[in-house]
Amino acid sequence: MKIALDEIPGLLEQVRETADSKFGDFTATLAMPLAKKLGVKPRDLASKLILRINQHQLFEKKFEPISAPIGPGFINVRVRDQALAEGLRIACLDSQLGVPKVTQPQTIVLDYSSPNVAKPMHVGHIRSTVIGDAISRILRFRGHIVITDNHLGDWGTQFGMILWGWKRCRDETAYQETPTQELGRLYRLVRKVVDSDPKELSQDPIAAGLAEKYPNARREVLAETAKLHEGDSENRRLWEQFMPVCREEIERIYGRLDVTFDHTMGESFYQPLLAGVVKDLTSSGMARESRGAVGVFLDGYESPLLVQKADGAFLYATTDLATLAWRAEHWKPDRILYIVDHRQSQHFQQVFATARAWGCRSDEQLSETDLVHVAFGTVLGEDGKPFKTRVGDAVGLEALLDEGVERAGRVVGEGEQARQGMNDAKRQEVAEAVGIGAIKYADLSQNRTTDYVFSFDKMLELKGNTAAYMQYAVARVEGIVNRGGVDRKLLHQEISKDSSILKFSDPLERRLALAVLKLGAVLEDVEIDYRPNVMTSWLYELASCFSSFYDALSVLKAEGSQRTTRLVLCDLTGRTLRQGMELLGIRVPNQM
RNA sequence: GCGCCCGUAGCUCAGUUGGAUAGAGCAGCGGACUUCUAAUCCGCAGGUCACAGGUUCGAAUCCUGUCGGGCGUACCA
Numbered sequence: 001m002k003i004a005l006d007e008i009p010g011l012l013e014q015v016r017e018t019a020d021s022k023f024g025d026f027t028a029t030l031a032m033p034l035a036k037k038l039g040v041k042p043r044d045l046a047s048k049l050i051l052r053i054n055q056h057q058l059f060e061k062k063f064e065p066i067s068a069p070i071g072p073g074f075i076n077v078r079v080r081d082q083a084l085a086e087g088l089r090i091a092c093l094d095s096q097l098g099v100p101k102v103t104q105p106q107t108i109v110l111d112y113s114s115p116n117v118a119k120p121m122h123v124g125h126i127r128s129t130v131i132g133d134a135i136s137r138i139l140r141f142r143g144h145i146v147i148t149d150n151h152l153g154d155w156g157t158q159f160g161m162i163l164w165g166w167k168r169c170r171d172e173t174a175y176q177e178t179p180t181q182e183l184g185r186l187y188r189l190v191r192k193v194v195d196s197d198p199k200e201l202s203q204d205p206i207a208a209g210l211a212e213k214y215p216n217a218r219r220e221v222l223a224e225t226a227k228l229h230e231g232d233s234e235n236r237r238l239w240e241q242f243m244p245v246c247r248e249e250i251e252r253i254y255g256r257l258d259v260t261f262d263h264t265m266g267e268s269f270y271q272p273l274l275a276g277v278v279k280d281l282t283s284s285g286m287a288r289e290s291r292g293a294v295g296v297f298l299d300g301y302e303s304p305l306l307v308q309k310a311d312g313a314f315l316y317a318t319t320d321l322a323t324l325a326w327r328a329e330h331w332k333p334d335r336i337l338y339i340v341d342h343r344q345s346q347h348f349q350q351v352f353a354t355a356r357a358w359g360c361r362s363d364e365q366l367s368e369t370d371l372v373h374v375a376f377g378t379v380l381g382e383d384g385k386p387f388k389t390r391v392g393d394a395v396g397l398e399a400l401l402d403e404g405v406e407r408a409g410r411v412v413g414e415g416e417q418a419r420q421g422m423n424d425a426k427r428q429e430v431a432e433a434v435g436i437g438a439i440k441y442a443d444l445s446q447n448r449t450t451d452y453v454f455s456f457d458k459m460l461e462l463k464g465n466t467a468a469y470m471q472y473a474v475a476r477v478e479g480i481v482n483r484g485g486v487d488r489k490l491l492h493q494e495i496s497k498d499s500s501i502l503k504f505s506d507p508l509e510r511r512l513a514l515a516v517l518k519l520g521a522v523l524e525d526v527e528i529d530y531r532p533n534v535m536t537s538w539l540y541e542l543a544s545c546f547s548s549f550y551d552a553l554s555v556l557k558a559e560g561s562q563r564t565t566r567l568v569l570c571d572l573t574g575r576t577l578r579q580g581m582e583l584l585g586i587r588v589p590n591q592m
Numbered sequence: 593g594c595g596c597c598c599g600u601a602g603c604u605c606a607g608u609u610g611g612a613u614a615g616a617g618c619a620g621c622g623g624a625c626u627u628c629u630a631a632u633c634c635g636c637a638g639g640u641c642a643c644a645g646g647u648u649c650g651a652a653u654c655c656u657g658u659c660g661g662g663c664g665u666a667c668c669a
Contacts, residue, residue, distance in 0.1 A: 014611090016611085019613085019615095023612075027611085029610095029611055036648090071612060072649055074611080158669080267669095290666080291667080295666070295667085301665085302594065302595080306666055306667050308667085309666095311667085313667085315667065315668085342596085342597075342663075346664055349596095375597095377597090411631065447606070449597075450605080451597095458604070458618090462631055463617085464617040465606095465618095472631050475631095476629060477628095480629095483628055483629095484628070528608090529608075537606065537616090550629095550632080551624090551630095552633080552634095555628060557627085557628080592629080
């Protein structure tokens with residue numbers, strides 16, 4: 001029997017967890033396809049493999065001997081209790097909970113959140129922000145060099161709309177009081193005027209009046225944008241006046257979400273580079289003029305990637321290319337991840353293809369970089385259509401957070417003796433962690449690629465598979481530690497030399513041990529295709545194992561090695577759940 | 593027209609290079625607090641994995657077709 005070296009990874013991937021514990025802990029399905037290839041009977045091959053595996057020293061140390069193939073040729077293995085105990089010991093004594101750093105750290109740039117600063121943030125912005133934040137935390141924890149960059153939309157047509165509106169229908173008093181709201185009002189108003197959708201206008205007499213008064217509003221808005229881009233002093237001055245106001249607004253929301261960025265370099269930052277990008281693309285023959293505009297024509301696409309409009313203005317493709325080049329030059333990343341709505345996938349395909357071709361010609365940097373569009377589904381309104389920033393249409397992000405904290409606060413207040421000793425400040429802190437955690441978790445636990453209809457009740461649910469479930473499990477661990485006066489340092493000392501004191505006396509303990517030791521493997525899986533819901537599924541599984549364990553077995557009343565084993569399981573599970581939640585950007589209070 | 597994505601329990605969804613009896617949560621029904629926090633636990637019920645073929649030891653998963661839905665498709669981002 002001969003197996004080529006490059007076949008081995010593929011075969012190893014055919015080892016997986018069993019669906020049912022009666023089949024052991026892990027199963028290998030490789031005998032069936034391999035037997036077919038070799039023209040032998042699967043069960044015979046499996047038997048031969050088992051014979052050899054059983055003799056292997058490393059295997060013998062960690063696993064119980066395999067008896068015989070099951071069914072068509074499954075090879076089922078069971079971890080030795082002592083090996084499991086040793087795993088617990090190592091993870092428990094490690095500040096990284098037994099998760100090794102990657103052997104070859106990469107420099108990874110993450111581009112996420114990227115709101116339009118002129119528009120109020122609404123619930124549609126939550127996905128990019130929360131998913132990007134979670135992925136960046138996870139990649140860092142694994143040992144990569146992560147650079148996060150919030151690519152603000154601070155230079156586009158939306159500013160032309162605000163400038164146009166500011167000059168014609170601003171409410172000075174309202175601006176003095178709440179500048180962001182006034183700018184938001186102007187944006188929404190002008191957008192309606194520009195779109196001049198009869199249905200919309202019939203519902204908004206002010207917009208309708210403006211539309212009638214300024215029939216050329218669309219052209220004028222574009223002209224305001226163009227003037228800003230050309231450096232017109234008045235528009236430039238207004239832009240500089242509005243920017244800090246807009247920034248302050250979004251920073252406050254990031255603060256509440258616990259989201260931070262290493263850099264915040266908006267579109268405006270790349271503005272001086274745009275003309276050069278177009279020139280470069282044109283002179284290298286990649287872009288050409290067409291119908292007055294300039295675009296890159298790629299094989300396999302119906303429409304070109306436009307980099308300059310007929311009126312001379314640049315487009316977001318231009319900015320994206322300039323940004324890419326800048327990042328490649330200054331950060332030399334191995335990977336750049338764009339956490340952006342799936343509706344832009346074609347745009348990114350074209351941008352990436354252009355960038356690769358372009359980078360190959362100018363210098364080699366771009367071709368070395370792995371460009372990934374981490375797409376996610378759209379957040380839809382109750383009508384099943386994407387949210388739009390209209391009056392009364394989208395739920396504001398801030399309002400969602402407030403509501404989440406308020407609902408959580410109601411539950412925090414209603415408990416019995418468990419909440420003893422919690423003062424009002426503590427309660428507020430717990431309500432924040434639980435309420436905002438619920439919102440983040442609701443989004444992260446959803447498969448990244450599917451759209452979902454936004455629902456207050458669903459996002460703010462606190463029962464079942466929600467953030468509160470994990471937070472609650474940790475609070476129970478802390479309850480045990482407190483009530484029992486457990487000194488974690490002493491506990492760690494007790495097992496620091498060897499793990500033989502750890503013994504499993506109940507299947508629930510063993511199941512919990514297996515679950516808690518999966519953190520490293522799970523993080524690896526999350527990185528493979530950037531799916532935080534892999535993480536939430538496992539966290540729920542872990543917390544669920546713990547809850548069953550907690551309910552059925554007493555920790556503090558146990559004695560001797562049984563007590564030590566259970567305490568170690570509690571300590572490690574609590575710390576692992578906390579770490580896991582924090583990697584998702586969710587806070588975990590000690591008490592709730 | 594072309595391209596991409598989707599269709600799984602009453603509802604919301606997991607299920608990812610094909611693995612054993614398709615899983616959770618919510619809603620429903622029945623049980624469990626004098627005990628380390630009941631935001632919990634245990635149990636019951638609930639399915640033609642849109643449909644029809646095909647590939648094979650094995651298909652929700654891969655291929656083909658049909659039906660249904662979403663998104664994108666030249667100067668918004």
